[in-house]
Amino acid sequence: MAKAAAKxxxxxxxxxxxxxxxxxxxxxxxxGVKVEVLPPAERISLRAPxxxxxxxxxxxxxxxxxxPKTSASKGGRTALxxxxxxxxxxDEGGNDPLADCxxxxxxxxxxxxxxxxxxxxxxxxxxxxxxxxxxxxxxxxDAFPAGAASRTILGKAEIxxxxxxxxxxxxxxxxSFSDYVFTFLSEGARDAAG
Amino acid sequence: MLLIRCPYCEEERxxxxxxNAGEAHIARSTDIAGESDDDFEKFFFIRSNPKGIIxxxxxxxxxxxxxxxxxxxxVTDKFVMTYKAGEPKPAKLxxxxx
Ligand SMILES: [Zn+2]
Numbered sequence: 001m002a003k004a005a006a007k008x009x010x011x012x013x014x015x016x017x018x019x020x021x022x023x024x025x026x027x028x029x030x031x032g033v034k035v036e037v038l039p040p041a042e043r044i045s046l047r048a049p050x051x052x053x054x055x056x057x058x059x060x061x062x063x064x065x066x067x068p069k070t071s072a073s074k075g076g077r078t079a080l081x082x083x084x085x086x087x088x089x090x091d092e093g094g095n096d097p098l099a100d101c102x103x104x105x106x107x108x109x110x111x112x113x114x115x116x117x118x119x120x121x122x123x124x125x126x127x128x129x130x131x132x133x134x135x136x137x138x139x140x141x142d143a144f145p146a147g148a149a150s151r152t153i154l155g156k157a158e159i160x161x162x163x164x165x166x167x168x169x170x171x172x173x174x175x176s177f178s179d180y181v182f183t184f185l186s187e188g189a190r191d192a193a194g
Numbered sequence: 195m196l197l198i199r200c201p202y203c204e205e206e207r208x209x210x211x212x213x214n215a216g217e218a219h220i221a222r223s224t225d226i227a228g229e230s231d232d233d234f235e236k237f238f239f240i241r242s243n244p245k246g247i248i249x250x251x252x253x254x255x256x257x258x259x260x261x262x263x264x265x266x267x268x269v270t271d272k273f274v275m276t277y278k279a280g281e282p283k284p285a286k287l288x289x290x291x292x
Contacts, residue, residue, distance in 0.1 A: 068203045068258070083258035084202050136195055136208035150203075153210055153256045 022118050022178045028186045031193035032126030035185045037178075038119040038170070042091040044098050045111045049085060052106035059100045060089060071149040071162060080149035080162055088149075088160055088172070090119075117160075118178035122185060123168035126192040131161065131169055133188030141166060155184045196271070198252070201278045202260045215251040217241045218263045219283055245269060247290065249283060252276070 019040070027036035046064075048056055057064045062074040064087055071080045076093025089097045101110035122130050128139045134155035138144060149162040157180055160172040173181040197206040223229050223237065242248070245268060252264045265274040265287060274287050 068205070083260055086259070136210050151257055151259070158256050 021115075022175050023182055026182060028189060030126070030130075030189040033122065033124035033130050033189045033192055035130070035182070035189050036121045036123075037182065038121050039092075041114065041119060042094070042096050042098070043112070043114045043117055043172075044089045044101065045113050046079075046087040046089055046097075046101065046108065047085055048087075048106070048108035052104070052108045055104050055106040056101060056108055059104045060097055061100070069144075069148050069150050071147055073147070078162065080160060082149075082151050082160070090172075116175055117172045118175050118181075120171040120173070120178075120182055120185060121164075121168065122171060122189075125167050126189070127167050127169055129192035130185060130188040131171070133191055134184050135159070135161065137161075139163075154181055157181050157184075196273075198264070198273055199276050200254045200257060200260075201262050201276050202258045203254065207254070207257055211254060211256040213253045213255045215253050215261060218249040218251045247274065247287070251279070 021037075021040050023037045025037065027034065029035075046056065048064075053064050053066070060077065060079065062072050062077055062079055064079050065072045065081045068081060071078055073079075077089065077091045077095065077097065080088045080090070082088055091097050098110055098112045101108065131154065132139055135152055137150065137152050144150075144163055146163050146165050149160065151158065151160050153159065154171070154173070157173055157177040159177075159181060162170040162172070164170050171181065171185065196209040198209055198212050199206045200212075220237065223233070226234075229237070248266055248268050250264050250266055251261055253259070253261045261279045262276055263279060263281065264276045265284065266272065267274060274290055275284065277284060
């Protein structure tokens with residue numbers, strides 16, 4: 001019995017077990033916009049006082065932004081300003097920002113949230129209108145240019161929004177909200193196209 | 195939609211991102227166990243509930259997530275000004291005759 005249980009545990013921990021991220025591969029297309037679930041990424045929630053920012057920036061290999069509603073990007077890694085002492089760091093290059101922060105002695109809190117979030121890409125000339133179907137922020141290029149990032153809401157769900165280019169956004173939401181958020185964006189895409 | 199200026203985000207943002215968090219500038223006693231029942235009742239339950247200017251705590255819940263203070267008119271629902279948590283009650287309010 002114990003042997004069988006041990007075997008089972010080993011199998012569950014084995015990397016050969018398929019990981020099935022929420023909504024993997026889902027996408028929808030409407031005139032002028034494509035809504036698509038993005039592949040898994042490494043993510044951390046980072047909290048740190050002013051005095052630790054330089055050391056953390058050095059370890060992460062990018063300058064943590066200090067200006068509200070901005071982000072910084074380098075080598076597949078993006079740091080989004082969420083609050084005066086709070087950042088969301090996303091790594092799409094397969095490197096682990098949590099391990100990089102672990103080398104920093106300065107006071108900080110880094111929590112791995114890679115699997116907590118799902119990312120959805122909204123891209124095309126109608127992307128802005130699609131997100132504005134449920135997000136009350138001013139997303140005009142003057143108010144929310146490429147590189148702008150903000151925690152905000154979409155319908156009833158909280159999201160983190162990053163404008164990756166003039167007509168493309170990355171929407172991050174909690175895994176348990178992802179079905180709602182994806183469906184909402186799909187409806188928004190249809191409205192924006194119509 | 196009502197727009198509220200967040201002093202941490204340094205811009206006006208839609209009201210849906212915010213939550214009210216009750217009256218501001220209510221200091222908890224440093225010796226809460228030594229408070230009389232009457233004083234505790236005043237601190238804990240009694241609020242000014244004015245008709246007109248009120249000082250409130252608000253939280254930019256779905257934004258930077260920080261608490262801050264706001265001066266609001268309960269008659270017009272207009273925000274007079276906002277300022278960071280920990281800052282003193284503003285001595286002068288812009289555009290308010292007193
Ligand atoms: Zn804010």
